[in-house]
Amino acid sequence: MTGPLYIEGAFSQQTGYLIAIGIGFLFGFVLERAGFGDARNLTNIFYFRDMRVLKVMFSALCTAMVGLLVLSWLGLFNYATLVDVTLLKTYLWPQLVGGILFGLGFAIGGYCPGTAAVGVVSGKLDAIVFIVGMIAGIWIFAAGFPVWGSFYMSSDLGRLTLWQVFSIPKEVMAALILAMALGAFWLTKYGERWAPYDK
Amino acid sequence: MQELDYAKGFWNPYAAGVALGLVLLLTFYLMGTGLGASGAVARTAAVVAHSVAPESVEQHPYYKSFFKPGGKHPFYNWVVFEVIGVFIGGLVAALTARRFRPGVGRGPTAGVGLRLSLAFFGGIVGGIGTRFALGCTSGQALSGGATMAVGSWVFMMAVFATAFVTAYFVRREWS
Numbered sequence: 001m002t003g004p005l006y007i008e009g010a011f012s013q014q015t016g017y018l019i020a021i022g023i024g025f026l027f028g029f030v031l032e033r034a035g036f037g038d039a040r041n042l043t044n045i046f047y048f049r050d051m052r053v054l055k056v057m058f059s060a061l062c063t064a065m066v067g068l069l070v071l072s073w074l075g076l077f078n079y080a081t082l083v084d085v086t087l088l089k090t091y092l093w094p095q096l097v098g099g100i101l102f103g104l105g106f107a108i109g110g111y112c113p114g115t116a117a118v119g120v121v122s123g124k125l126d127a128i129v130f131i132v133g134m135i136a137g138i139w140i141f142a143a144g145f146p147v148w149g150s151f152y153m154s155s156d157l158g159r160l161t162l163w164q165v166f167s168i169p170k171e172v173m174a175a176l177i178l179a180m181a182l183g184a185f186w187l188t189k190y191g192e193r194w195a196p197y198d199k
Numbered sequence: 200m201q202e203l204d205y206a207k208g209f210w211n212p213y214a215a216g217v218a219l220g221l222v223l224l225l226t227f228y229l230m231g232t233g234l235g236a237s238g239a240v241a242r243t244a245a246v247v248a249h250s251v252a253p254e255s256v257e258q259h260p261y262y263k264s265f266f267k268p269g270g271k272h273p274f275y276n277w278v279v280f281e282v283i284g285v286f287i288g289g290l291v292a293a294l295t296a297r298r299f300r301p302g303v304g305r306g307p308t309a310g311v312g313l314r315l316s317l318a319f320f321g322g323i324v325g326g327i328g329t330r331f332a333l334g335c336t337s338g339q340a341l342s343g344g345a346t347m348a349v350g351s352w353v354f355m356m357a358v359f360a361t362a363f364v365t366a367y368f369v370r371r372e373w374s
Contacts, residue, residue, distance in 0.1 A: 003227070003228040003229065003231070004227060004228060004229065004230060004231030004232075005228065005229050005230075006229060006230045006231055007230075007231040016277060017275075017277065017280045018280075019229055019230070020277045020278070020280035020281040020284060021280050021281070021283055021284040021287070022284060023222065023225065023226050023229070023230075023234070023281055023284060024280065024281035024282060024283060024285040024286075024287070024288060025284040025285075025287050025288035026222045026225075026284075026288060027219070027222055027234055027281070027284065027285050027288060027337075028284060028285035028286060028287065028288030028289035028290075028292065029288035029289065029291060029292040030215060030218045030219045030222060030288075030292075031219070031285070031288075031289060031292075032288070032289045032292035032293050032296070032298070033209060033210045033215055033218075033292050033296070034209060034210060034212065034215035034216070035206060035209035035210075035212075035215075037289060037293060037298070038205055038304045039304040039305075039318075040205055040206070040304045040306070040373065041205070041206055041209075043366065043373050044203075044206070044373075046362050046363050046365075046366030046373075047366060047370065047373060047374065049203070050203065050206055052206070052209075052212045055212035055213055055216060056212045056213075056215050056216040056219060057216065057336075057340070057341065058216065059212070059213050059216025059217055059219075059220060060216040060217070060219035060220035060223060060341060060345075061220065061340075061341055061344045061345045062220065062345075063216065063217050063219075063220025063221060063224065064220045064221075064223040064224045064227065064233075064341075064342075064345035065344075065345040065346070065347065067220065067221070067224035068224065068227055068345065068346070071228065077227075077228060081231060082227070082231065082346060085231065086231040086232050087343075087346055087348055088333070088334070088338070088339065088342070088343040088346070088348045088350060088351055089333075089348075089350065090348060090349040090351075090353070091333065091350060092349075092350060092353060094331045094332065094333075095331070095332045095333070095339070095350040095351075095353050095354045095357075096353050096354070096357050097328075097331050098328045098329065098330070098331030098332025098333070098354060098357075099328070099332055099353065099354040099355070099356070099357025099358045099361065100328070100357050100358075100361045101324050101325065101327050101328030101331060101332075102324075102325050102329060102332060102335065102336075102354070102357075102358050102361075103328075103357060103358040103359065103361025103362040103365060104321070104324045104325070104328070104361055104362075104365050105321045105322065105323070105324040105325020105326070105327075105328055106321070106325060106336075106358060106362045107321070107361070107362040107363075107365035107366045107369060108320060108324065108365060108369050109317065109318050109319075109320070109321020109322045109324070109325055110304065110314075110317075110321065110372075110373075111321075111322075111325075112236070112325065112336040112337075113236035113237040113239075113240050113325075113329065113335045113337070114234070114236035114282075114285060114335065114336065114337045115336075116322075117236065117282060117286055117289060118285065118289035118292075118293075119304070120286070120289075121286050121289040121290035121293055121299075122289065122293045122298060122299060122300070123293070123299050123300050123301040123302060124302065124303065124304055125301070125302065125303050125315065126303045126304055126305070126314055126315060126318040127304075127318075129315050129318040129319050129322065130318045130319070130321060130322040130325075131240065131322065132319065132322065133318065133319040133320065133321065133322020133323045133325075133326060134237075134240050134244075134323070134325060134326030134329070135240060135243060135244045135247065135322075135326065136319075136322070136326065137322060137323035137324065137325065137326025137327045137330075138240065138241050138244035138245075138326050138327070138329075138330060139244055139248060140323065140326075140327060141261070141326070141327045141330040141331075142244070142245075142248070142259065142261040142262055145259070145260050145261040146260065148331075149260055149261065152330070152331060157349065157350070159348070160348070160349045160350075161346070161347045161348060161349065162347045162348075162349055163347060170347065173347055174347070177347070185213075197370055197374055198374070
């Protein structure tokens with residue numbers, strides 16, 4: 001059957017919620033087995049001790065990116081639905097500011113939201129504290145909403161992809177990203193050997 | 200690279216990445232959208248705020264989108280169910296690997312007090328970041344990245360550039 005199945009009306013919202021629990025189970029299981037339940041494994045990348053985060057993340061991103069293209073060639077996935085209906089919208093400036101704040105939080109706090117959940121069920125007290133901090137952060141965001149609410153939804157570029165920006169076929173863009181990822185994987189061993197903080 | 204005892208026993212990172220990518224691919228095939236996490240945290244924050252001051256939260260310019268009149272409870276949402284699954288899946292993985300161990304992840308010379316206060320502070324800043332970015336590492340960087348969405352790539356590059364710089368200033372926490 002041609003995906004995305006839910007958008008094509010293949011099952012109800014309720015069934016979608018059951019699927020969500022199953023998908024989440026697999027997601028949490030893999031994150032734990034990748035070592036992402038411990039903040040040290042997540043922050044070591046920033047000290048060039050262990051580039052595990054880059055390796056896991058970019059191989060996951062590339063697997064899904066190439067997988068979607070392959071499924072669409074096989075007629076199993078409607079890529080146009082993704083681009084026109086479900087793609088995440090770009091809000092350029094808020095997402096840049098959000099990324100800077102999130103990067104600060106990641107390096108200082110040691111987790112991101114999904115990995116903090118896995119940290120909690122691995123017994124990590126710091127993960128619980130991080131999640132409480134995030135909830136407090138969202139209260140602060142909401143309290144300041146009258147101040148930055150208009151910025152939050154500004155520079156709306158709609159559903160925009162990299163290959164549309166560069167006016168190249170999506171397959172070429174994917175090949176460039178794949179080449180970049182392979183280059184980064186090759187560089188990780190030099191990073192780990194460098195380990196500038198541990199000398 | 201020195202051997203780190205807490206970094207032992209995990210899957211090969213490339214194998215784990217491919218496994219994670221297949222989970223993400225399955226999610227796109229089934230739902231059309233990717234994975235997520237921070238949406239569930241935002242909904243939790245909204246529900247807690249609502250339990251304290253229901254009326255003002257229902258009229259609040261940010262929270263009101265979670266409490267539409269006649270709408271479902273904010274927890275009745277795909278990403279909330281997915282995160283429930285993450286907790287269960289992570290727990291099963293930690294228990295079956297005999298890795299469930301109460302403790303605080305920190306650098307060898309960092310105190311528990313320092314680590315926990317920075318975890319709280321980092322959580323606050325990161326939490327604010329997820330609202331501006333409309334997502335986090337799973338929703339934006341990973342899922343948006345795999346679909347080549349422009350904003351997701353801007354977010355991802357900003358996250359890693361900032362984190363590499365910030366790491367220098369908190370090196371005592373992790374070294």
